[in-house]
Structure formats: C-alpha cells, structure tokens
Amino acid sequence: MANSALDQADRLRPVEIRSLQLGGTRATADRLRRPAEIRSLQLGGTRVTYVPDGDVRLRPRAMFPDTTHDVWAGRPEYLDASGHLVASIGALLVERGDRALLIDAGFGPQTLPAAPTGPRGVIRGGALLENLATLGRRPEEIEAIAFTHLHPDHTGWARHPAPGGARPPFAHADYLVSEPEWSRTGSPAGQDLAEEVAGMAHRVRPVVDGQEIFPGVRVRISAGHTAGHAEYVIASGGQRLIAFGDALHSPVQVEHPAWSSSFDHDPVGAAHHRRRLLAELAEPGTIAFGNHFADVVFGSVRPDVGGPAWHPLDV
Incomplete structure (x- = not known):
C-alpha cells in the first residue's frame, strides 16, 4: 500500500469498541477460565490480532505469594475446575498495509507436565502457525519479532524448528530485543538464559527505549x-x-497492583511500575493488551467500586 493510502487510513475515525463488565455475565465470567481465542481490533490504519499458541495453568497462591487461600476462595471466577489460574500464551500480530510484525513468539511446539513445586502447572504450545494461517499470514511475511523479554513462553517459535523442518519458521526475520535484556545474556547471572537463546543470536537486533520499530x-x-x-x-x-x-499476568492484578508474581525479577520494582502503568491505561483513548490474560486479552482500565478494574473489550 502506498504511503499516501496508509496516511489516509491512519486518519480514519477509531472504531467504537464495547467493553464487557468483568464477571457481569456467565459468558464473560467463562472467558476468565479459558485460554484466549483469536481476537482482533482496528486502530486507524493498523490492525492488531491476538494469535493463540497455547496456555499454561498456574497455581494461584504460588504464582502470587502475597495472597492467601481466603483471597482465592472469594474470587472463584478466576479459577478453573481444578483450581488453577488459566493464562494464555501467544503473540500479537501487528499489520499495516502489506507489512506485518509479531510481538513475542509463543511457547513453540512442545508440552511440559506440571512442575512438582512452584506456580507452573501444565504448559503447552504449538498452535501459532496454524492460527497465523487462519489469518492469512505466512511466517515468511513476518518482517520482525519484537520480544517483551526472553522467557521461553515468549521466544518459542523463534527458537524451535517448524514441524518437518530444520530451522525456526521465522529464521528470516529480525529478532528485536531491548538492549538491556540482551546485554544480560552476557552476564554471569544470565548464563542459563544465554544458553537457551544462543541459537537466536545471529538474528537479534537490540533496540533502545523510545525507538520506533514499525510504523506507529x-x-x-x-x-x-x-x-x-x-x-x-x-x-x-x-x-x-x-x-x-x-x-501483569492476570486481570486480578489490576485490582491488586501490589501482587507481584513469583516470576518477577524485581518484585518491588515490578509493583511500582504496575501502579504507574495502570494510571496510564486509565487515560482516554488507551487500550491494553495482556498476553497472558485468559480470554480477555484486550481491555481497558476503568474506575470501579474499590478502585480500578479490568474491562475486557467485546471484540
């Protein structure tokens, strides 16, 4: 698409997107207990789509160490039949004209049983390529993958070969990693991480705060x-x-930003950032995307009784 056409598309009025009351209906509450489906929305000339890869089941008290049994007994809408939090795993497809970017790359074609201790239950991936195909996108059309961080549930398809192949399906693309995230792979503390992502190194292009990596x-x-x-x-x-x-890993943290997860590198710093982030997400014209937010990945933060609350979008 020509630049003039893109500019014209970008001036289109935003699509009105309805929000749902969290837990307000049985159908909405059910979305908190299942992995996310393909969901899309249009922002002017840019289309964003959640592309599922799999999910992970999390033990809630181990995931959020500052919580108690009574907390979760009072919030059953967040737990599946086995008492686990359901967290989606996938990627965000960003399309503008003929160009396409992925944010994160799922867990890849693998399933791991529940860890004997700690927060992680069963984790599985493998659906990303099939869901991209459903959306009419081939892996070779993705020009870059921008990673939020280098944990394995975000780097999967950037490291694992495609079924029947010898290389990852996005081996042609640039791998965009924040400069401080990539730098830590060279530190003694990042030794395990460096080994895990070693096969990605030749594709990595470090990026810095404020850098435009794709139009808009x-x-x-x-x-x-x-x-x-x-x-x-x-x-x-x-x-x-x-x-x-x-x-944030779960919408419940919108109500309780002090609850850092057991996976957070700096729990105090993470909680401090969450509070600032939630204030920003409450600003007009702001939509949020939570990669792990069960089937409520797109939403907004709005005031509610007792404080801010997550309002999933009806998309």
Whole structure:
C-alpha cells in the first residue's frame, strides 16, 4: 500500500469498541477460565490480532505469594475446575498495509507436565502457525519479532524448528530485543538464559527505549519482570494500544497492583511500575493488551467500586 493510502487510513475515525463488565455475565465470567481465542481490533490504519499458541495453568497462591487461600476462595471466577489460574500464551500480530510484525513468539511446539513445586502447572504450545494461517499470514511475511523479554513462553517459535523442518519458521526475520535484556545474556547471572537463546543470536537486533520499530510502534523499557523487560506502544487512528508483556499476568492484578508474581525479577520494582502503568491505561483513548490474560486479552482500565478494574473489550 502506498504511503499516501496508509496516511489516509491512519486518519480514519477509531472504531467504537464495547467493553464487557468483568464477571457481569456467565459468558464473560467463562472467558476468565479459558485460554484466549483469536481476537482482533482496528486502530486507524493498523490492525492488531491476538494469535493463540497455547496456555499454561498456574497455581494461584504460588504464582502470587502475597495472597492467601481466603483471597482465592472469594474470587472463584478466576479459577478453573481444578483450581488453577488459566493464562494464555501467544503473540500479537501487528499489520499495516502489506507489512506485518509479531510481538513475542509463543511457547513453540512442545508440552511440559506440571512442575512438582512452584506456580507452573501444565504448559503447552504449538498452535501459532496454524492460527497465523487462519489469518492469512505466512511466517515468511513476518518482517520482525519484537520480544517483551526472553522467557521461553515468549521466544518459542523463534527458537524451535517448524514441524518437518530444520530451522525456526521465522529464521528470516529480525529478532528485536531491548538492549538491556540482551546485554544480560552476557552476564554471569544470565548464563542459563544465554544458553537457551544462543541459537537466536545471529538474528537479534537490540533496540533502545523510545525507538520506533514499525510504523506507529515504539518500544519502552519497563524493567521489573526481567532486567530489560519491554512494552510496546502502538499508536494509530487517534488511539493507542499498550502491549505490556508480563508487567501483569492476570486481570486480578489490576485490582491488586501490589501482587507481584513469583516470576518477577524485581518484585518491588515490578509493583511500582504496575501502579504507574495502570494510571496510564486509565487515560482516554488507551487500550491494553495482556498476553497472558485468559480470554480477555484486550481491555481497558476503568474506575470501579474499590478502585480500578479490568474491562475486557467485546471484540
């Protein structure tokens, strides 16, 4: 698409997107207990789509160490039949004209049983390529993958070969990693991480805070979950979407920003950032994307009784 056409598309009025009351209906409450489906929305000339890869089941008290049994007994809408939090795993497809970017790359074609201790239950991936095909996108059309951080549930298809192949399906693409996140792979503390992502190194292009990596998409460093964790701000059509990665893992943290997860590198710093982030997400014209937010990945933060609350979008 020519630049003039893109500019014209970017001036289109934002699509009115309805929000749902969290837990307000049986259908909405059910979405908190299942992995996310393909969901899309249009921001001016930019289309963003959640592309599922799999999911992970999480033990809630181990995931959020500051919680108690009584807390979760009072919030049953967040737990599946086995008492686990359901967290989606996938990627955000950003399309503008013929160009396409992925934010994160799922877990890849693998399933792991529940860990004997700690927060992680069964984790599985493998659906990303099939869901991209459903959306009419081939892996070779993705020009870059922008990572929020380098945990394995975000780097999967960037490291694992495609079924029947010898190389990852996105081996042609640039791998965009925040400079501090990539730098830590060279530190003694990042030894295990360096070994895990060693096969990605020749594709990695470090990016810095504020850098535009795709039309209308800028990176910002938001350390807390990891030392170099990144968020991506997508601006188009008079709206913006903030893909906040693992700054939050569950909508329940919108109500309780002090609850840091057991996966956070710096729990105190992560909680401090969450409070600032939630204030920003409550600003007009702001949509949020939570990669792990069950089947409520797109939403907004609005005042509610007792404080801010997550309002999933009806998309």
